[in-house]
Ligand SMILES: Nc1ncnc2c1ncn2[C@@H]1O[C@H](COP(=O)(O)OP(=O)(O)O)[C@@H](O)[C@H]1O
């Protein structure tokens with residue numbers, strides 16, 4: 106089954122999730138059209154990463170419905186989920202690189218899994234590593250990499266198989282403004298090339314709002330606000346507006362604004 110034209114790439118309806126009796130998501134509804142770019146923002150520990158894992162089919166919801174690329178994730182059994190996951194790329198917040206594999210082998214992993222021929226794998230891995238500014242790092246091990254480099258390896262791995270849906274969990278956390286702007290340039294270029302759908306969770310509100318077409322704010326386990334990214338900073342909802350402007354996040358606000366200032370600066374990777 107594939108997503109038909111006009112059918113949402115991702116659709117959540119009343120999704121709930123609790124851990125040990127603590128409700129993290131309390132009825133989340135969201136729709137992302139094919140080729141859409143959704144940014145998800147919200148307070149720390151608010152369930153943003155959990156939401157992405159539910160969309161990726163890595164966790165199951167306690168309540169509600171989730172449809173991804175034409176599949177009903179609540180009804181799907183493991184073989185169907187495994188097949189669907191091959192069509193989804195994911196950058197994990199903590200990178201989740203395989204410690205025992207080199208940079209090149211980490212990036213090659215989804216292609217190997219998809220049965221791509223060895224010489225084609227080498228060419229595609231090399232091209233992806235060039236795109237994220239890591240040409241020459243093929244044989245390094247994850248332990249030798251900085252946080253920013255691990256993030257870029259994770260992005261290369263998430264996008265190497267030209268997934269139809271790519272989920273990015275904090276793609277720029279801890280990165281400097283110039284690298285942040287380059288990461289989003291890369292996400293934009295990838296999407297233009299493949300027509301994929303992107304869902305990006307980010308605490309860097311200004312940067313993700315510049316990338317996304319739509320922003321959703323997760324607050325108290327629900328989508329408190331969803332709308333055009335351009336309208337986020339002037340949202341009628343005071344809680345949303347002050348969160349977006351960084352008035353509730355002190356240090357983060359300064360960082361976000363400096364990212365925005367540095368945005369239109371293409372060039373070499375630092
Ligand atoms: N596998 C898990 N088991 C127990 N609690 C979890 C698990 N995953 C997430 N949580 C809890 O759910 C809440 C939301 O987590 P998370 O989605 O990581 O937040 P965010 O990404 O918005 O910062 C946190 O309180 C976290 O401790």
Ligand SMILES: [Mg+2]
Nearest residue numbers: 153154198274
């Ligand atoms: Mg998180």
